[in-house]
Every structure is written in C-alpha cells, then in structure tokens.
Amino acid sequence: NAGVTQTPKFQVLKTGQSMTLQCAQDMNHEYMSWYRQDPGMGLRLIHYSVGAGITDQGEVPNGYNVSRSTTEDFPLRLLSAAPSQTSVYFCASSPLRDTLGDTQYFGPGTRLTVL
Amino acid sequence: AQKVTQAQTEISVVEKEDVTLDCVYETRDTTYYLFWYKQPPSGELVFLIRRNSFDEQNEISGRYSWNFQKSTSSFNFTITASQVVDSAVYFCALTGAGNNRKLIWGLGTSLAVNP
Numbered sequence: 001n002a003g004v005t006q007t008p009k010f011q012v013l014k015t016g017q018s019m020t021l022q023c024a025q026d027m028n029h030e031y032m033s034w035y036r037q038d039p040g041m042g043l044r045l046i047h048y049s050v051g052a053g054i055t056d057q058g059e060v061p062n063g064y065n066v067s068r069s070t071t072e073d074f075p076l077r078l079l080s081a082a083p084s085q086t087s088v089y090f091c092a093s094s095p096l097r098d099t100l101g102d103t104q105y106f107g108p109g110t111r112l113t114v115l
Numbered sequence: 116a117q118k119v120t121q122a123q124t125e126i127s128v129v130e131k132e133d134v135t136l137d138c139v140y141e142t143r144d145t146t147y148y149l150f151w152y153k154q155p156p157s158g159e160l161v162f163l164i165r166r167n168s169f170d171e172q173n174e175i176s177g178r179y180s181w182n183f184q185k186s187t188s189s190f191n192f193t194i195t196a197s198q199v200v201d202s203a204v205y206f207c208a209l210t211g212a213g214n215n216r217k218l219i220w221g222l223g224t225s226l227a228v229n230p
Binding site: 041058101 | 147162210216217221222223
C-alpha cells in the first residue's frame with residue numbers, strides 16, 4: 001500500500017492563479033480531510049469528506065473547494081490564490097469504524113507559496 | 116470549547132537523556148480520543164499513538180511511553196534514552212463529539228536531541 005499520496009510536493013503560484021492539490025489513498029478509507037499548517041497556528045481543518053459524493057466545510061474553508069467523486073481521491077482546489085494561502089497542506093484519511101476515534105493517516109504534504 | 120496545550124515550545128537534550136513532553140487538554144465531551152504525532156525534519160506527520168477517554172492505562176512501546184491522567188486532563192509522552200533520530204516536532208491532538216472528526220492540535224513541541 002502506498003498509503004496517502006499528495007502531489008505536488010512543492011508549488012509556487014502567483015496571486016490570482018488557480019490550481020489543484022491532489023490527494024489519493026489506497027486504503028479504502030471513507031473519511032478524508034485537508035488541513036493547512038501554519039507557524040504559530042498549528043494545523044487547521046479546511047474541508048472533509050465522509051464518503052464519495054459527500055463533502056463539508058472545516059474551520060477555514062474560504063478560498064478552497066473540494067469534491068469527492070471516488071473513494072480514493074480528494075482534490076483541493078484553490079480558486080484564486082492569495083498570499084494568505086501560503087502554507088503546508090496535508091491530506092489525511094481514516095476509516096469510519098469507530099464513532100470518532102479512528103486514526104487519521106497523513107500524506108507527505110504540499111508546500112505552497114503564493115507570491 | 117476544545118483545546119490542546121503543549122506548554123513546552125522547544126526542548127533540547129543530550130542523547131541518552133530521558134525527556135517528557137507535556138500535553139494538557141480541555142474538553143466537555145465524555146467520549147474523546149487523544150493522539151500523538153511526530154513531524155520529523157522531512158515534514159511528514161507520523162502517527163504514534165491513540166488513546167480513548169475510557170482507557171487510562173499507560174502504554175509503553177519500546178523507548179516511548181505515554182501517561183494518560185483524566186484527573187489532570189493530561190496525556191504526557193516520555194522518550195527514554197533519547198536518540199538523535201528522535202529530533203522532531205511532536206504534536207498532541209484531540210477529537211471529540213461531532214461529525215467532522217476534526218483533530219484539535221496543540222502547537223507542538225520541538226525536540227532537539229544532541230549527540
């Protein structure tokens with residue numbers, strides 16, 4: 001199993017550009033999520049999904065879109081990049097066996113810089 | 116509100132010393148899970164342990180041990196005989212009630228183990 005994979009590892013964008021961060025998992029996990037990690041602010045949830053066709057907002061969803069057409073993939077779209085979106089982005093997945101305590105496994109991260 | 120506090124921002128030890136990383140949490144939920152993750156210099160997030168609120172048994176895994184005390188809302192992590200490879204940022208996290216399974220993260224403790 002490859003686990004959770006993310007592409008690209010690094011990306012530089014100009015303000016106003018759009019792009020998609022890719023996330024895939026091969027563990028047949030129902031739950032997937034996106035976090036951003038910023039110095040002094042820790043990790044914050046952007047969006048999450050509990051299964052194909054079902055997505056919902058986390059605590060910092062503005063400026064990002066997601067979709068979940070398959071169990072395996074959960075791309076994160078930046079519609080019009082802003083410098084405030086400079087961050088490290090992590091995708092995670094977990095099964096939905098337990099009420100709320102299933103372990104989330106993280107991808108290697110994407111370091112995004114918006115100029 | 117839920118909150119995780121890791122009061123130690125940075126710790127520096129010499130190899131073979133024991134070190135304890137503190138984690139204090141706040142939650143009104145009666146059922147919750149606590150986690151520790153490791154983030155080495157390479158940047159990925161590595162799952163270390165999960166503990167549910169009904170299980171206060173301490174756990175040992177090799178040189179790692181965890182002490183969970185509900186009475187003081189703490190979930191501390193001890194590394195025995197530290198090694199240079201233990202140098203990383205360690206995060207404590209909490210999930211509670213609610214459908215989004217959001218992880219509430221502490222800001223992390225940066226551990227430097229010097230030879």
